Amino acid sequence: MEHRTSVDMDRRTYVKVVGASSVAGLTGTAGCVGSISGSGDESTTTEKGGKLTAGTAPGFPPFEMKKGGELVGFDIDLLEAVVSESEYTLSGWEEFEFKGLMPALASEKIDVIAGAMTINDERDKKIDFSNPYYSADQSILVRKGGDFSPSKLGDFSGHPVGAQKGTTGEGIIKDELISKGKLKESNYNSYGSYVLAVEDLVNGNIDAIVIDKPVAKTFQSERDVSIAFTYETGEQYGFGVRQGDSEVQKALNSGLKAVRDSGKYAEIRNKWFSDS
Structure with missing residues (x-):
């Protein structure tokens, strides 16, 4: 890599x-x-x-x-x-x-x-x-075994989603969904930390999180969440x-x-x- x-x-x-x-x-x-x-x-x-x-x-x-x-x-x-x-x-x-x-x-x-x-x-x-x-894309985390299984960003319509404040994930939600009328602003939840976002996801308070791929994979290995799909951004740290x-x-x-x-x-x- x-x-x-x-x-x-x-x-x-x-x-x-x-x-x-x-x-x-x-x-x-x-x-x-x-x-x-x-x-x-x-x-x-x-x-x-x-x-x-x-x-x-x-x-x-x-x-x-x-x-x-x-x-x-x-x-x-x-x-x-x-x-x-x-x-x-x-x-x-x-x-x-x-x-x-x-x-x-x-x-x-x-x-x-x-x-x-x-x-x-x-x-x-x-x-x-x-x-x-380091280079990374964005992944979409959902509850493991849950009913919501999106395959593209457009599937988020009507679902509460989350990301950490100031991150690329938040930017994608705002630029690709909210600003284009694909998601109501009231359905977006911002967090000071992705740990808090994952807690809300596991507890059913939100249905998905947009998060950097390597971080998503770590949470997937430790919590009851899974990666639904990856959104390619080609971003670099x-x-x-x-x-x-x-x-x-x-x-x-x-x-x-x-x-x-x-x-x-x-x-x-x-x-x-x-x-x-």
Whole structure:
């Protein structure tokens, strides 16, 4: 599932070259930042070789979750491995709801987002991204053995559905269903965490969830839910950094390449994804 890329390739050029259908591929303190000019706006950059604070949003297994009170997951292991290959050090992790990650980055509470965040044009206007490190589509989760068995998005009409706030799943529901009159807005339920959404699904409060495929597969293996179908999006995840923080961006790209070349990426991937 790996896709190798040159660390020197510009991130936007990389996305153009790889295209939407590529397969899964590819933190600082307030005292360590200074003001720079980036894209015409005032931005901040982390001191080269300094400490980085990472931010994530638990409740998105196997990428980030809490087990026994400990923060674990693919993104956690991968970012720690990537930073260890750079001149930066990781000072720790901060936890937020997914929708709070970009504001936390902008306000310098964190320096890197590692939260299975899809690279898209809307986010790219507000933050910068590393090269992609994983690709995924969206899956539709339903209750195992339930009466609702959709095979396409159009089948959602009249059914209560859910997604996590600020995610691609929510965007699909709003853009492809609600805005096109295929689903009433009152039938959409948004959640701070997919764990809560799955609870509502199992308890019969909603009939379906739109969620990233690898996360859907994890919930399917652990709860009484099943994947009805997959909606192809070709989305790719990247680590988020503040606009203009090019030194951190370059360090993450260099670290990603080193982790891939050493085989560590495959080791981490195989630890968290049983079908890899």
